[in-house]
Amino acid sequence: MTDTLARQFIPLSIAVLTVSDTRTLDDDKSGQMLADRLTKAGHRLADRAIVTDDVETIRAKVKSWIDDDGIDVVLTTGGTGFTGRDVTPEAVEPLFEKRMDGFGQVFQMISFQKIGTSTIQSRATGGVANATYVFCLPGSPGACKDAWDGILEQQLDYRHMPCNFVEILPRLDEHQQRTKG
Secondary structure: OOOOOOOOOOOOEEEEEEEOOOOOOOOOHHHHHHHHHHHHOOOEEEEEEEEOOOHHHHHHHHHHHHOOOOOOEEEEEOOOOOOOOOOHHHHHHHHOOEEOHHHHHHHHHHHHHHHHHHHHHOOOEEEEEOOEEEEEEOOOHHHHHHHHHHHHHHHOOOOOOOOOHHHHHHHOOHHHOOOOO
16 A cells, blocks of 8 residues: 555646526635635636536536546536526536446435435536546535535545545546546
8 A cells, every 4th residue: 555645745627617597706605615625725726617507508618628638627516406497417417427426425424414314405416527527516505515525625635545536537538548638
C-alpha cells in the first residue's frame, strides 16, 4: 500500500452548474458553497453557470463541459426532486457511460442521519461520461454541503486511501483508446 504521506495533492478542474428557474449568480447559495469548498480544497473552478429546469438546456451545458478536455468533474445542484420541474437526472443520466449507484446510496446514508426519511425525496446521482465525473446534487445548501464534506472532498483527493476517484481518472476512457487532459 502506498504511503499516504508520500502522495501529493492533485488539483482537478471542476465545473459547477446550478439548475434553477429562479436563482441568479448573486443569490445562488448552493452553487457558491460548492465553488467555495472546491477551491478551498485546492481544486480549480473551471466554470460556473446557471440554467433553467429544462432537459435540453441542462444536457447541452453538461455535454459541453464533458466534451472539454480541461474539465475533470461536473457538479450540478438542483432539479433532483420529484416536482414536475425537477429534470436534472433525466437530462444528465443519458450521458453516462457508467452509473455510480454507490454515490446516491452513500449520499442518502449521510442525508438520513440529518433529515431522516425526507432523504427519500432526493434523486442524487453520479456517473462517468467521456472520462469526466458527473455528480447531480440536490439544490439545498445543506445537501450540497453533505455531498461535498461527506463524499466528494475525500474521493476527489488523491491522498485519500485506500482508493479515490483521482487515481483512476486517467483510466476512465481506456475502452476508447484515447487520453483526456
